[in-house]
Amino acid sequence: MHVTLPDGTRLELPEGATGHDAAAAIGPGLAKAAVAVRVGDEIRDLALPLADGDAITIVTPKSGDDYLYVMRHSAAHVTAEAVGAVIPGARLGFGPPIEDGFYYDFELPRPLTEEDFPAIEAEIARIRSAKAPFARSVMSIDDARAYFAERDDTYKVDQVEELARQGEETVSLYRQRDFVDLCRGPHVQDTGRIGPVKLLSVAGAYWRGSEKNPQLTRLYATAFTSKADLDAHLERLEQARARDHRRLGRDLGLFHFDDYGPGFPFFLPRGMTVVNGIKAAVRDELETMGYDEIQTPTMLSDELWKISGHWDHYRDNMYFAEVEDQRFAIKPMNCPGACLVYRSRRHSYRELPLRFAEFGHVHRHELSGVLHGLFRVRAFTQDDAHVFCRLDQVQDEVRAVLALTDRFYRRFGFERVDLKLSTKPEKAVGTPEMWEAAEEALRNALGDRPYGIKEGDGAFYGPKIDFEVTDVMGRAWQLGTCQLDFNFPERFDLTYTTADDTEERPVMIHRAITGSLERFLGILIENTGGDFPLWLAPEQARVLPVADRHAPYAEAVRTRLRERGLRAEVDGRSGSVGRRIRDGELDKVPFLLVVGDTEADAGTASVRARHGGDRGTMPLGELADWLAAEAQSSAAP
Known part of the structure; x- marks a missing residue:
């Protein structure tokens, strides 16, 4: 068998060779430094076998983010061991690495507070200094189930049973000192390879993310390879806390959340002034670009959502009500309503494109554990627009949207905007010719602009361009989108009369600039630190x-x-x-x-x-x- 190295070199290996074998074949120094192997998009334990034709990269302490991922995974295990030492009786949930750190979920016999942090961090330091190796072992499903049941590790038993349902016959475990955890790996060689660890915060989290399951305690933390890197990260976090839109929203009297409506923001007079300023900036653009503003009902028959497909794909995220024995749904999106507006009368090719804009107030059910200020709410306003046009008009309409985003984001201080073109997914509607023409129209509209490609990441109804802005903290946010849709015109039987008096279906373009006004405002608050430009300041x-x-x-x-x-x-x-x-x-x-x-x-x-x-x-x-x-x-x- 052979594998391919990052420089394109083919490395010959015996059948069944592992990542460690590959590192050793390249050189003894690499074998000693190796902690994991990246195979495609997955980081794996060195003990796992490779397959013929795999593209691999050996992960070492010089591998940047890949090494941090492995090291933080190991830090999560050490943190779990430390929590168990400080709070005996802790039951373990999940403990994955995440962006900029890791977390671990626990069921605890008593509350965990920040007052416990010094004792836990001291225990982590002792475990690190022990330089205990991470030892991998394999158990059968039955043996693993019995092992964790005997230890009364309820959540580990549940994980083993889930792996059994997925068809797994064995599971891997990792041990450092006397601590054992169910885990796929990989890990660093020993606990001494873990850099400084800092505990950050405590939150609640439902087991497996479902509010039907027990609520656990989630401990967030981070780890870096050096104290200097950790200190720099903590400084960035302090700056982020100072800019936290939830705190600034309260201190500046912009918005409020109430226990009577969790996840439903209340905008105070000062906050409403800013929201209206954002809306006015959008309307300024709409007036110059030939948009007509519409308003569609907040609640519509559930039959409409069956036609649109939301019933099958989005029902769990929707709210429902009954009126006179008829079932209604509170809209999670504005698009079906725009289709009904278009369908309300006949249209000629001479009228196209038709541009309908709407500040639509939508509702989506989000679990309480994921609600986060204005960034994740249950009710928000979309600055939606739906353009109905001919296929030959798509390119010009998309170019107009690109120009609009340039102006709009610059007006609000977002200088860096990255574009991503998402192409046809495996499951898609429309003919291959239609998709080819649509993707070509988007590429031509992008012209010389730099953009990334997300192969197969388009919506099932058409390709799209997403707009990602980078804020003052260096964080990237997807705000706007421009999507081509062949599906809704078909589902809603939308047509226009052509020059030779035949019926054709329009292309529907979904366009949003802020995406969600609430989320846009939250980002703007943090980007400016609440120090709005004069024209937008609630009190000038x-x-x-x-x-x-x-x-x-x-x-x-x-x-x-x-x-x-x-x-x-x-x-x-x-x-x-x-x-x-x-x-x-x-x-x-x-x-x-x-x-x-x-x-x-x-x-x-x-x-x-x-x-x-x-x-x-x-x-x-x-x-x-x-x-x-x-x-x-x-x-x-």
Whole structure:
């Protein structure tokens, strides 16, 4: 048999050779350093056999993210052992590596709190210093079931039984010291190869992600190969905490979550101002691009969702209600409603393209364990648009969407936008010729733009382009999408009359720019740290009277600013001006205007800019004109 190395070299090996055999065949130094082998997209234990033709990479401490993945997997086992030592009686769930760290789920006889962290971290340090080897063994399904049942490891027994249902006949276990865990691996050679570990937080998590199962305690942690790397990561986490949209949303009075509606955000007046600003920016684009805005019902007959296919593929994520013995569904998506709008009357080829836009409020059932601020909610607003066009019009429509995203993301400070083209999946509707033409139209529309390819990742109804933005923390978010759809026009029997008086089906383009207004706002809050640009700030100026006698003039200043279309308030509370200036800075108000005797007598205001410091004293009329011009210029794409 042979395997292929990263440089394309073919390495001949005996039949049944393992990853360790491959490393040894390349060289003794590599065999000593090897911790795992990457086979395609999978990182495996070195003891597992390779197959003829496998493309492999030997994982060593110099392998970057692959090595971190293996090392963090090992750190999860050590952490589980440490928790069991600090809290005897802990039952083990899952403990996988994740992006930037790992977690482990436990059923515990008492609550685990951050006060336990020092003791657990000290135990982790002792286990690391022992340099105990990770030893792999194999058991039959029956022996493994009996082994964990005898140890009263309920969740491990459940995992063994699930593997049996999947057809597995044996399972692998890993031991370090006296700690044994069910695991596929791989792991580093010994506990001394694990870098510094830091426990981060505690959360709840349902076993296997189902709210029908017991809720376990999830301990999040991370590990790096060096203390310097760990410290740099912790610094990034601290910056992220300072920008956490949930905290800023509360502190800035933007939105609220209530126990009476978990996962359903309440937008407060200041937050609604920002949401309306985002909507206005979208509508500015719609007006110039020939879109017609529509509104479709929030609740529609369940028969509609059977036609659309959501009943078969999305029913568990939908909410339902009954009215006069008829079953309705609360919409999780806007597309079927847009199809009904198109179908409400006949259309000619001369009318196409038709562009329908909607700020549709949708509801999707999410498990409580995955709800996360505005990023994962049960109700949100999509800035959807559905374009109905001929196939020969697709390229121009997609180019218009690309230009729109360029302008829109730049307006909100997102400079890096990565494009991904997803092509035909295995299960797809439409003819091969139609798919070929659609994918070619998307490629031509992309032109010279750099983009990635996601082979086979298109929707079953058509190929798509996804838009990923990178925020100030270096995190990538998929926001917008542009999808071609041949399925809905077929399902809903949508047609248009051609030039020779025949009926043809339009192509349906699903287009979203923010994706979800709520999620977009959450990202924007974290990207800006709540320090919105002037045009979007919920409070653009705050007037601070020095004493009570200056309150009437402060009100006059506010009135003058509001007449110029500015959002201005007065902070007339008792207390020092310095304290109120500090409060204005904490509230991230762009301009603070101080007025006392001198300003009231002269008809001026002392201007303090959040970015730029003291701007001196300005006449009221000049100030209002200047602030209005600043707000307008800050809104430019």
